[in-house]
Structures are given as structure tokens and as C-alpha cells.
Amino acid sequence: MLYIVIPVFNRLAYTRACLDALRQQTHQSFRTIIVDDGSTDGTAAVLAAEYPEVTVLPGTGSLFWTAGVNLGLQHALDQGADWLMTMNNDVVPYPDFVAQMMQAANSRPPALYGAFELDARTQEPIYAGGWLNWRTGSFRRLLDEVPADQRRGQRPTEYLPGRGLLIPRVVFERIGLFAAELLPHYYADYDFTHQARLAGFEVYLNFDARLGTYPDESGDQKNRQQRTLRNYYQHLFSIRGGANLRDFTQFARRNCPPRDLPLCLLTGYSRRLVGYFLR
Structure with missing residues (x-):
């Protein structure tokens, strides 16, 4: 069933x-x-x-x-x-x-x-x-x-x-x-x-x-509709934020091949910090 x-x-x-x-x-x-x-x-x-x-x-x-x-x-x-x-x-x-x-x-x-x-x-x-x-x-x-x-x-x-x-x-x-x-x-x-x-x-x-x-x-798309500093913070740190840095770190540590982890975190953080203003 x-x-x-x-x-x-x-x-x-x-x-x-x-x-x-x-x-x-x-x-x-x-x-x-x-x-x-x-x-x-x-x-x-x-x-x-x-x-x-x-x-x-x-x-x-x-x-x-x-x-x-x-x-x-x-x-x-x-x-x-x-x-x-x-x-x-x-x-x-x-x-x-x-x-x-x-x-x-x-x-x-x-x-x-x-x-x-x-x-x-x-x-x-x-x-x-x-x-x-x-x-x-x-x-x-x-x-x-x-x-x-x-x-x-x-x-x-x-x-x-x-x-x-x-x-x-x-x-x-x-x-x-x-x-x-x-x-x-x-x-x-x-x-x-x-x-x-x-x-x-x-x-x-x-x-x-x-x-x-x-x-x-989605909650994160609504954060992007009005690009304010408050929504930027929500985007990066809220549980419903699509770029949540904590959760991205946990996801990468669990799944990324160890040899690629430093570069993965560097590029991942960069994309999330800057991408909010580019899309």
C-alpha cells in the first residue's frame, strides 16, 4: 500500500x-x-x-x-x-x-x-x-x-x-x-x-x-520579492531561508566528498551571500 x-x-x-x-x-x-x-x-x-x-x-x-x-x-x-x-x-x-x-x-x-x-x-x-x-x-x-x-x-x-x-x-x-x-x-x-x-x-x-x-x-521566493536587509537576513539565517548558511554547511559536510569540502563551502557561501542581489 x-x-x-x-x-x-x-x-x-x-x-x-x-x-x-x-x-x-x-x-x-x-x-x-x-x-x-x-x-x-x-x-x-x-x-x-x-x-x-x-x-x-x-x-x-x-x-x-x-x-x-x-x-x-x-x-x-x-x-x-x-x-x-x-x-x-x-x-x-x-x-x-x-x-x-x-x-x-x-x-x-x-x-x-x-x-x-x-x-x-x-x-x-x-x-x-x-x-x-x-x-x-x-x-x-x-x-x-x-x-x-x-x-x-x-x-x-x-x-x-x-x-x-x-x-x-x-x-x-x-x-x-x-x-x-x-x-x-x-x-x-x-x-x-x-x-x-x-x-x-x-x-x-x-x-x-x-x-x-x-x-x-515558497517562503524564500517571498523573501526575494522585496529585497530588504531584513529579508536578506531571513534568506541567510532563517529556517525557511533558501540560502540558510547553517543548513548548507550541514548538508555539505554530510554529502560532499572530503577532498572537495573546502572549495564547496567557499563557493557555496559566496553564491549565497551575493546571489540574493543578482537574481
């Missing part, structure tokens, strides 16, 4: 759209878990009244992404889940999303699969995995290497985000849950997929499994 785990904090309209899209899936052999981390916009009441099929786990109000996901994953594992998927509430899975994921999952030995992300408003491709160059801190995108007419099936990749990430149970049995203490919000998904690769699991981007996303809705 597949369990889909979605951590939420407010943004009820997005949660509704995501759950409505899951109700429209052509493959319905899955269960949904919402981890509601203290929402104040009526999320709990709406879920109880309108989505009785969803299991709702209350959070402490300070879980952030990683601990929230882990709470749902552990519950699913305790229920005997064979496959688990992490998903954000601000995504809209296409009707055959789950079917395409499970078809890929049954096509080879246990592996991890990520979604092909498209802008939910424009349908333009947004993300499809890739490879990180530790020395330069640059990211080689699969989208830049696979022509539009060849974007189908599964392609090997190195890192995947937690938006629609399908994971077999055996991965958790081998490497544990996401690293919540080290990486409470950002980088935890990239860290997990890299740790899974180090443990011997293959990682694929599934071009057939499409997910609508809202690229401007």
Missing part, C-alpha cells in the same frame, strides 16, 4: 486543491496523511468535515518541513506501508500521477522516483532533477539535457526534492527517516536522496509523472 504524506501549515486553499486532485487520480490504491502543524486558518475543521478519508496528525506548531514529514512517514511505516510519498500542499498532481509513479515503481528493483514539475499556471517545465557540482556549487539540470520531445519515461538523476518523491519502505529500513535535527526545513530532501544513493539505491526522475507547482509560493 502507498501512503502519501503532506505536511501543512495554513494555506488551506492549496491544501484543498491538492486533496481534490488526489481524489481525481486514476489509481486510487493509496492513503493520504496530512500533518497539520498548528494551522490557524481552519484547516483542521475543513479536513474533518470535507475529507474524511484523510488521516490528520496534529503537530506541535514548530515541526517545519522535515519533522512534519517524519511524523507522517513514521505513522505510515507503523501501518505497514510498502511505498511512501512525500508531497507539499502547494502542488497539483495530474490525474495519472500516482498511476505513473506506481507503474515505474513496479518496473525495476526498489528505487526512488521524483516528479516532473510544471508551472501550474503556465504549464511550463520547472524542474526535473539533475546533478550538483560540489566544487563550483552549480547545478546541472536534466531539463537542459533532455529535449522536450524526449521527456518521457524515467531518467537517472542525483538529487530530488520532496515534492512528489516516491520512496520504497526498504530505504527507510536501511538509512532511517529524514535528518530533521540537522536539516529542519531546506536541504533535507536533497540530503535524503543522496544518502539513499550512497546506500545503493537508484534515483530516477519520472517524466511521465507530472506535478503542477507554484514556484513563487
